[in-house]
Amino acid sequence: MFFLETAIILFIGAFLLTYLTIPKIIGVVEYKRLMDDPNSRSSHKNKTPTLGGISFFYTLVFALFFIKDRAEHLEFIYLIPGLTILFIVGLKDDMVVLSPGSKLIAQILAISFVLVNDSFGIESLNGFLNIYEIPYYLYLAIGGFLMLTIINSYNLIDGIDGLASIVGIVIMIIYTTIFYLAQEYFFALTAITMNACLMAFFGFNVSSNKKIFMGDTGSLIVGFIISILTLKFLALEPEAYGDGELPFLLENAPLIAISILIVPLFDTARVFAIRIANKKGPFSPDRNHVHHVLIDFWGLSHKQASFIIGCFNIIFVILFIILGSKAKNTGMVIMLVSVVMFLAYIFFKYNYNFTTLKQKILLRRKIESLKGKKEEHRPKKKKTKD
Template identity: 80%
Template structure:
């Protein structure tokens, strides 16, 4: 009962704090002209305030102060340094673009603080693919790689209005439920805190007159929290799984299903870029949400809602299957789903050019052809008229002005 009261107070406090301070951030950003200018990749057409993630940072830090006594292994002192590093790096990237290598290095330092806390140590995979105990060095490799993947995957899906918030809210609801059932109340409260911030931010992100983006400041912070919660979920002791509705050995697959949207989109985009002989972090419009908008004509809200619902249904499906099915069968099913989704989003050939670019190019070519045809038709008509005059008078009028017009017309046609 005490947890529920604390959870309600934390949720209301964080929601109101985020909701009331974001307009202040918008005013400061507009006054200082720290706006996000649209480019050929952008899904917005006007200059839009960014730095919405600033609200995430200080609401999280304040919430961690009030719930710090519930962390058994003093996890707060390992989470806050990582949050601070990513906040500074994300803020700098929103103001002055930095290289992917610099961002990656900052993420590594932030992750190290978390991995050194014994609460996050993964001692065993509990029979997943017949793997049980794992050495500490292997945990560091697996945990570090997993956290890096989650942070960057979440950062990459922040491409349209509402998507990052909706997906983040779905993930936070699931982790809140898991940690409440396993009596890990500190992490349940962290999930509730992050969820309250995302809900308050979503209204502004979808607004037409008070729009703001979370920017790298926000996406890195949210991705970091998701990676921390995922690591803690996999580090739960076997006794904690007795109240969960799935088998202990299926925990890694449940974690993948929770993160299916960012993981699938990142794998797909990286594959496209590498196949196109580009760097995996080179920007483009080949993300899944861009496909839904550019080809299927969905709005930002529709695309975000559909992807969020898919994420939730996918998790529910795997939880149901994970209650009885062995992990090998679930792995086969997961691979099959990924292949099907990959086929659906690959078959329209988004690999080398977006549909929007193709449409613009086709329109330009058609417009060019019509202009050439109009010029040719006018020239033929003019020649026919002059021929008739010549036949009637016996003399074809030729002067400098006519020759100049012919040269201009010919030059215009040749240049087009």
């Protein structure tokens, strides 16, 4: 009962703090002209305020202060330095574009504060693929790679209105449920706080007259929180929490984690593969993301594309949780690989057709434009009487 009361108060407080302060951020950004200018890759056409992620930072810091007593190993102390580093880097990147290398160094520094905390240590995969023991140095390598991948994957899906918010909300709801059932209340409350921030921000992100983007300031912070929750989820042990409280076997936790993060992970892997195949850098900008394909090729609106991707994420997670309650690892791995290969085939196919289609559309528009100009300049024939 105490958790429920705390969760409700925390959610309402975080939601109101974010909702009431974002308009102030919009006002300052517009006054200082820190707007995001659209370019050839942008999905928006007008200058739009950014830096919405500033509200995430101070809301999380306030929340961590009030829920610190729920942390069994003082995890909150290790989170604040990482949050601060990514906040500063994201803020600077939104105002003065930073190189991928500079951001990567900052991310490594931020996650190092988390990895040194023993409560996040992954000592075993609980029998997943018959892996029962993980050396400490291997945990550091796996944990570091995992956190960096999640942070950058989430950052890359922030390309259209509402998508990053919806995907983040879905992920936070799932992790809130998992950590509540595992009685890890500190992490459940952290997920609730982040969820409240995203829900409050979502209304502004899809608004037509008070629009704001979360920017790298926000996406790096949200990605950092998601990576922390994922690392803690993989660190759960049956001896401490038991499989009975969770709706799936803990030995299937790695596959459940992949299903929760399927949208950013699949999109990032697909885009990187396309860029490398086209002999470009993996971080070179383009419009080959899944959400761009849905908008450019299928003609969907931002809200429709975001809603479809969010629903897919929910369905995918529910399916794997059901399978994870009984199925063995091998069957789930086969199914996961099959689904990913099917999705990859569909969206790779659209990518190759999309380039040709776009060229044809542009060519047709140019021809129509030239025809229109020709018709305007053509002299009109005078009518003659019979």
